[in-house]
Amino acid sequence: MAIGKVWRYVFTNRYLYLMLLPALVFYAVFHYYPMYGAIIAFKDFNITKGILGSPWVGTKHFEYLFELEKFRTVFWNTIVISCYRLVFGFPAPIIVALLLNEIMNRAFKRTVQTVIYLPHFISWVILGGLLVNLLSTDGGVVNKVIEALGGSPIGFLSDDSHFRSTLVWSMIWKEFGWNTIIYMAALAGVNPQLYEAAVMDGANRWRRIWHITIPCIRSTIVILLLLRIGSMMEAGFEQIFVLYHTGVYSVSDIIDTYVYRIGLTEGRFSLAAAVGLFKSVINFVLLIVANKLARMMGEQGVY
Template sequence: MNRIVPGNRPDPRTAPPTPLKPSGTFGGHLLANRYLYLMLVPALLYYGIFHYYPMYGAIIAFKEYSFSKGILGSPWVGLKNFDYLFGLDKFWDVFRNTIVISLYRLAFGFPLPIAVALLLNEVRVRAFKRTVQTVIYLPHFISWVILGGLLINLLSTDGGVVNKIIQAFGGEPVGFLSSEDHFRGTLVWSMIWKEFGWNTIIYMAALAGVNPQLYEAAVMDGANRWRQIRHITLPCIRGTIVVLLLLRIGSMMEAGFEQIFVLYHPAVYSVSDIIDTYVYRIGLTEGRFSLAAAVGLFKSVINFALLVVANKLARMMGEQGVY
């Protein structure tokens, strides 16, 4: 039996802490973190009920769906709906419109929030900074039904405020919402105006996490504001930029159904009709649910493929990606 010598007792203030013993079982881990998992339950229920359970209805795309027979009772037709769909000239028109509108939104709309966030980050008057933030992200919370009516009143050739100003300077009225030459640009810029403020807030949150000591060291080395942005700010928020870019690429086939549905009309179908509006017309108004499901499934597959490819490229460049 070992005897403890009083002079050799370890000092409790300097002794290393006793490591916590892991539970070793999934049940123990679940019990120890039960409150964290409990907070996940509403999100899991939401995605399970509204996102995963409806995926069962995707089999309609491979059936000749009938209301009277139901999903399970409707006969299988295999890839017949897809063969018919890909043979339609109209489908490739709406597919092209979807890609073009999404690319315009990505090219012009994605860099704008980054630039605005960088500019606001340089503002030192806090009251002015908060006022600008509030003003630019408020449109995000306004429905397109309301904004659509506002745009019609502003851009209409018959009494619209913008065209009145153009006429006051001796110009001719411009059909922003009635001309094929201008409608697509109006769609893109109105969408950017509505959403860029919200994305700016995301980048502002990322900028708040940049270590201020990096800027102090850069000032000591003689770096001006442009060099600080180029060599410190942008590299520090590059992860956020990449994640948002991946999510945007993964939703490339989502060109803004609500906005286009509110603003478009038959005169501009050739430049504004997208996959979502086409699905609405043939699925609900014409009752061709199987064909509409085939279109929606095709769109989802394209989005998934784009996300996988973009995520792979991001990981090859050293970024974390979204998974």
């Protein structure tokens, strides 16, 4: 009887489920089916024998991996860059959304939104070339300005001490405008009567933001923060792959670029799979812990 009710419910809402079907197919094909290949992390994979025909080696690749000094370096780089992106990149769209929400001139507001959204649609390949032309020590526009002001050229993309900060700020510049869309949508749902009551009570603009606006979008902030923490091991492969070089490997080589080199260029597929599986497990644990903490603090969480 219960199964019959379920099928009747599905049939009644069949058009909604048909709209959901492409997304389900996408995740099934590109996210769940590839999980089958993760077993090569426990095999000595031979491309001629295939996944099932390759011999099992247990945790051999993981043991070898944890003994590598290079892996400890790329793991630390991934953590540091991800933390920088979280600390400096996550608040940026929130701040911008709050500022845009206070603008009364709609034409100016829409113009600013359009301008800050545009970098999101430009690939890192193009932006990488742009950053090289802007920040290069050999004729870069920024360094020419620094020299004109009496300073010395700064190796934004060639100096270990500046490369990470260049990565983070260029990422913020590219993505913060696009990420404000979610917060602007959340702000649109705040009841205007709350602001009217606050004005009647004598609350200034800062008080209205702190006591009304931010609490009303807190659940959205928490959800996005949980998702960001759950992808802490994703430090931005495309950006780093475009901008880094051997001179800054010590501070920029992350797990994703390491997997690319050992997996595709060196053909060590089992070791690359072990690294990728290790990264996914860390992300999963971080998401579970962060979600648990959010629920303990009274938020709904992601599940």
